[in-house]
Amino acid sequence: MNDDRLWERLLASLNHWGNAAEVAPGRIELSYEDEDGLVRQVEIVMTADEWSDFAGTIWGDFGDAANDVKRMVTEAPLGLHYCVYGTYELVPSATPELPVDPEDAAMEEMARQHPEGFGRWVVTDEAGHVLDELGPEPG
Structure with missing residues (x-):
């Protein structure tokens, strides 16, 4: 499956439990309601190629990969408004x-x-x- 199609599926998946929009290449703004009923806003910083690599290499299954993205985003500490792609993970960050x-x-x-x-x-x-x-040599 090509990267563009996987990227579109990621956006659709995020929109099932929040409101997601690609605001720039490799940047997704996402707002969602957390378990306490608070609306949180997060920006996911990840390219389509990184998502394709994550979904294919690590998970090999779109659904499992999308669920892992949801888990990482929702577990990010309050006050850190970015989730930045690192090697096969989204890392909470105060900056992009x-x-x-x-x-x-x-x-x-x-x-x-x-x-x-x-x-x-x-x-x-x-x-x-x-x-x-x-x-x-030991000194």
């Missing part, structure tokens, strides 16, 4: 940009502080004795 993953940021900072590398790979025998190792 994918937020920085704190774990990735911590690893990048460690790499910046230790350009020589950090951590060691070791191979042990069943008794736990180191047989081989790779990485910077």
Whole structure:
């Protein structure tokens, strides 16, 4: 199935439980009533190609993929008005940009502080004795 048809089906699916409109390429404004009766507005930032990849690669089934989008949107914390496509997920965000993953940021900072590398790979025998190792010399 082509990306355009899948994208149209996504919009139709979102309109079954809310009001969705594509406001720009890769941008869907969605308003829906949450379980407490409050009207929430969210902007989904995801391209048709990303949706096609998500629906086909991860789920292989349109209905399951659409249900997962609904779950991710409705579970987004209040006050975060964007759901931005990351690798096979919609990430809640305060802006239309994918937020920085704190774990990735911590690893990048460690790499910046230790350009020589950090951590060691070791191979042990069943008794736990180191047989081989790779990485910077312990300091």
